[in-house]
Amino acid sequence: MAYIIKMAKLGLEMEAGTVLKWYAEPGEEVAEGDMLAEVESEKSIGEIDAREDGVLRQIYVAEEESVPPGTPIGILAAPDADISDLKTEAEAELESNVPDAVSAKSETNNERAEPTATTTASNERTDENDESVTATTVDTQSDGQKASPRAKKRAEELGVNLASVDGTGFDGAITEEDVESAAEGTSATGAAETDVELTAEERLNSYRRTTAVADPSTGETLFETMEAVKTAFEERVTMTDVLVVVASAALTDHPLLNGTYAESTHQVQQTQNIALVADDDGELHESIIDDAEGRSLTEVVSARQQIDKDDENGGARATFTLANAADTDTEGRLVNPPAVAALTVDATGQRAVPVDDGVNLQSLVTTSLTYDTRAVGEDEARAFLDAFFERTKEASELVLSSYRKME
DSSP states (O other), X not given: OOEEEEOOOOSTTOXXXXXXXXXXXXXXXXXXXXXXXXXXXXXXXXXXXXXXXXEEXXXXXXXXXXXXXXXXXXXXXXXXXXXXXXXXXXXXXHHHHOTTOOOOOSSOSXXXXXXXXXXXXXXXXXXXXXXXXXXXXXXXOXXXXXXXXXHHHHHHHHTOOGGGOOXXXXXXXXXXXXXXXXXXXXXXXXXXXXXXXXXHHHHHHTEEEEEEEOOHHHHHHHHHHHHHHHHHHOOOXXXXXXXXXXXXXXXXXXXXXXXXXXXXXXXXXXXXXXXXXXXXXXXXXXXXXTTGGGOOHHHHHHHHHHHHHHOOOTTOOOSEEEEETTTSOOOSOOOOTTBOEEEEEEEEEEEEEEETTEEEEEEEEXXXXXXXTTTOOHHHHHHHHHHHHHHHTTHHHHHHHHHHTTO
């Protein structure tokens, strides 16, 4: 199999990504999961990993060059695979999305393309999950100045105050080189910047809650799916189990919410460890379904039942939290630091709708997403809720596909 490596989209507001470093040379063999490249956007640094074994056959975007998200940056394929069609497709996209991009050299597959010009974002939607990506956020200073995580770390090492550094990166962001230049030109007189442990009030103020209500068909779909699975597979399926499958799909659509925030760094996690919150005699009890995206619904049910029995998480760290409000008193925020987001779903609500001969009761699904504003923006939070509702409409298909993944 072969595929085009594309610039990952690290956030909804991402306009361009820069290839910081290639970790493989053209013609070099790589294994599935190996890091291919490190890329940087206006707010994040990400790592693009190989989706399969193969050879890096082509590089289109050189180090330190910028292109819009979704733009081809390389090709990975078996050493003897015919990639002529992929090259044609990639070069066509480069010409349409990156006007100043230079086409790949046609004679050989082991030469780097000439540098491309920095461009603005394409208006077309890109696939956020086209590559396997781990991302860290860029720190934004109080005066609006931005610095990459690498720049901030270097500033700490050299004792440089970032407020005194002029940024030369994308949109004026401070780069590692800017910090080193500042350190060479001045003597470090102050202590290096360090993270300060947040007080309870400060931590509470760093969270925000967004609520959304779905159309009546959403609740009907969830209950119909749950009852159909119970009948077909005779499993002890609960609404929570179905919600895990739907939430996992939404997290795949918006991976930024599946992560942790620590030491001023937002780390997007590739494995979905979804914490389930339950009410046990008035006390909130949390258990973790690890590797949720890789489980069938039956396995989700079994994992939940085993957790309930053993009351342990197997050492997994939560990357996201899910609560069924119908079974849990969810007053207060549910985000479990260092995770950055928690979703509460109530599918048992009803809405009274007047009709000619009286009132009809329609299903009402309410969701509430609590998120850490240091890692997730309001637009990203609302986009996740929209994706959750869209995925809910596909609940039956998602359940079936979860079984196919295990075949």
